[in-house]
Amino acid sequence: MSDRDGKEYVDLLEILQPLGASSARSDRASWRLRFGNVESEFTAEKTRARIRGGDFDLAAKFKLENGRGLVPLASLSTLLPQFLGAPVTFRESSRRLFIGNVSVHFTAQVNRANPPNLVMEFSSPVNPMIATEPGKLRMVFTHEPLVPPGSQTLTFDSKIIPSASYLESNGAAEIAVNSNAPLFASFSNDGRTITIASAPQKPAQAVSATPVQQPASAAAVPQPQAGVPPQANLNPSVPYFAVVDAGHGGEERGAALSDQLAEKDVTLTFARRLKEELEAHGLSTQLLRDGDVSLTVDKRATLTNAAHPAVYICLHASSEGNGIRLYMAMLPAGAESRGPFLDWDTAQSASRATSQIVEASLAAEFEKRQVAVRSLVAPLRPLNNITSAAIAIEVAPPVGGIAELNSPRYQQLISESIASGVLAVRDRLGTAR
Structure with a gap:
C-alpha cells in the first residue's frame, strides 16, 4: 500500500x-x-x-x-x-477483503448457569487467537471473515460478564469480553460455539478422593506400554515439584524451524535450562526426557501422573510469530469418572483451576519482561490426560529472527520468566504428592 x-x-x-x-x-x-x-x-x-x-x-x-x-x-x-x-466486500478501515458470500456471523448470549457463561454461536467454524488480561478476554480472528453484529457494543444482564465489544483493525477482527473475574474459553460444536466462563478461583477438591498411596496414573491411564527408554528419566520414588517435558524427540523431529534446526533439539535445550532455573529456586524438577528418545503422548502422561508433580510443563517451539503462546487443555466430551478411576481423556478436569492459576502467573511474568505472550485453549495432548496442573508453552523467536531460539540470552530470559511464574504461585499449587 x-x-x-x-x-x-x-x-x-x-x-x-x-x-x-x-x-x-x-x-x-x-x-x-x-x-x-x-x-x-x-x-x-x-x-x-x-x-x-x-x-x-x-x-x-x-x-x-x-x-x-x-x-x-x-x-x-x-x-x-x-x-x-x-x-x-472490502472493509476499508480494517483492510479486510471478503470474496464471495463468505461472511461469518455470530450471536452472543449469557445463559442462566451459576456462574453465568457467555455462549457465542458462529455461522461457520472459527479458530481465533485468545489472550487474557485483567478484566478482559480477547479473541482475535485473522483468517475468518467475521462481520460485526447490529451493534459493536454488546451488553448483558450479568454482573460477572457485563459486556463485550467488536472492533476491526490491521486485517483482523477482535471480540473483547469484559468481566470482573478471570475468564477462559472452551470450544464445541466443531468450532462453531465458544463458551466464555469465569475461571474457578481455587483448586477443585475432587481429586482428594484418590488415596495418597494409590498412584493417580493407575486410575487415569490406558494400557501400560512396554519398558521406558533408558533416557526417559523418571523415578516414581522421588517426589518432584515439577515435571518438564521437552516436546518431540527421537524419530519425531517436530517442526523444521530452519534447515539445520529441529524443534526436538530446541525443546530439549530449553528443558535443560528450565530445570536448572527451577532447581536454583528450590523447586525439585525432573525432565521427562533428557536425550533424543521417542515417547508417545500416552507414555508422557503415564510417567507424569505416576510422579504426582505439583505442575507439568510441556515445551514446544515454533518459527511462526514471536514471543510465547501458553496453552491450557481443551477438554473433549468424555466418559464419567467413577470414584478414583478417572476418565483418561478428561483426567485434567479436576486440576483445571490450578492450571489456570499457573497460566495467569506465567503470562504476568512474561509481560513484566516485555515478552509478547498469548493465552489459548487448545486440544493439545497430553494436557487433557494429566492429573496435576498442566500447561504447554510454545516458544517462538523474538523479533530478531529464528536464530534467537538458540541464543543463551533468550533461553535464559524465557526460563527465568517460567521459573518466576511458577515460584509466585508455589503455595497455591501445593507440594508434590
Whole structure:
C-alpha cells in the first residue's frame, strides 16, 4: 500500500495473482492486465479503464510506476468483481477483503448457569487467537471473515460478564469480553460455539478422593506400554515439584524451524535450562526426557501422573510469530469418572483451576519482561490426560529472527520468566504428592 496525491493505492496485479493466473504488460502510458480470460486496459493519470470491453470508472486517477499498475484502494470493492465474477466486500478501515458470500456471523448470549457463561454461536467454524488480561478476554480472528453484529457494543444482564465489544483493525477482527473475574474459553460444536466462563478461583477438591498411596496414573491411564527408554528419566520414588517435558524427540523431529534446526533439539535445550532455573529456586524438577528418545503422548502422561508433580510443563517451539503462546487443555466430551478411576481423556478436569492459576502467573511474568505472550485453549495432548496442573508453552523467536531460539540470552530470559511464574504461585499449587 502506498500514498499518492493524498489517497491510498494498491498494486492491482499483486492482489489478483494469488487468486488466479494473472499477467500484465505496459506500453508507455498504457497498462494491460489479463486475469484468466478477462482482458483490461488502464491509462496512466486517467480515471476511466476498459474491462471486459466496457468502461469502468475509478475513484481516482490510475498510477503507472515502473511497470506496476496502482489503483485507488477505495475502488477495490467495485473493481475486483469485474475480474472475479463474484461479489466482493472490502472493509476499508480494517483492510479486510471478503470474496464471495463468505461472511461469518455470530450471536452472543449469557445463559442462566451459576456462574453465568457467555455462549457465542458462529455461522461457520472459527479458530481465533485468545489472550487474557485483567478484566478482559480477547479473541482475535485473522483468517475468518467475521462481520460485526447490529451493534459493536454488546451488553448483558450479568454482573460477572457485563459486556463485550467488536472492533476491526490491521486485517483482523477482535471480540473483547469484559468481566470482573478471570475468564477462559472452551470450544464445541466443531468450532462453531465458544463458551466464555469465569475461571474457578481455587483448586477443585475432587481429586482428594484418590488415596495418597494409590498412584493417580493407575486410575487415569490406558494400557501400560512396554519398558521406558533408558533416557526417559523418571523415578516414581522421588517426589518432584515439577515435571518438564521437552516436546518431540527421537524419530519425531517436530517442526523444521530452519534447515539445520529441529524443534526436538530446541525443546530439549530449553528443558535443560528450565530445570536448572527451577532447581536454583528450590523447586525439585525432573525432565521427562533428557536425550533424543521417542515417547508417545500416552507414555508422557503415564510417567507424569505416576510422579504426582505439583505442575507439568510441556515445551514446544515454533518459527511462526514471536514471543510465547501458553496453552491450557481443551477438554473433549468424555466418559464419567467413577470414584478414583478417572476418565483418561478428561483426567485434567479436576486440576483445571490450578492450571489456570499457573497460566495467569506465567503470562504476568512474561509481560513484566516485555515478552509478547498469548493465552489459548487448545486440544493439545497430553494436557487433557494429566492429573496435576498442566500447561504447554510454545516458544517462538523474538523479533530478531529464528536464530534467537538458540541464543543463551533468550533461553535464559524465557526460563527465568517460567521459573518466576511458577515460584509466585508455589503455595497455591501445593507440594508434590
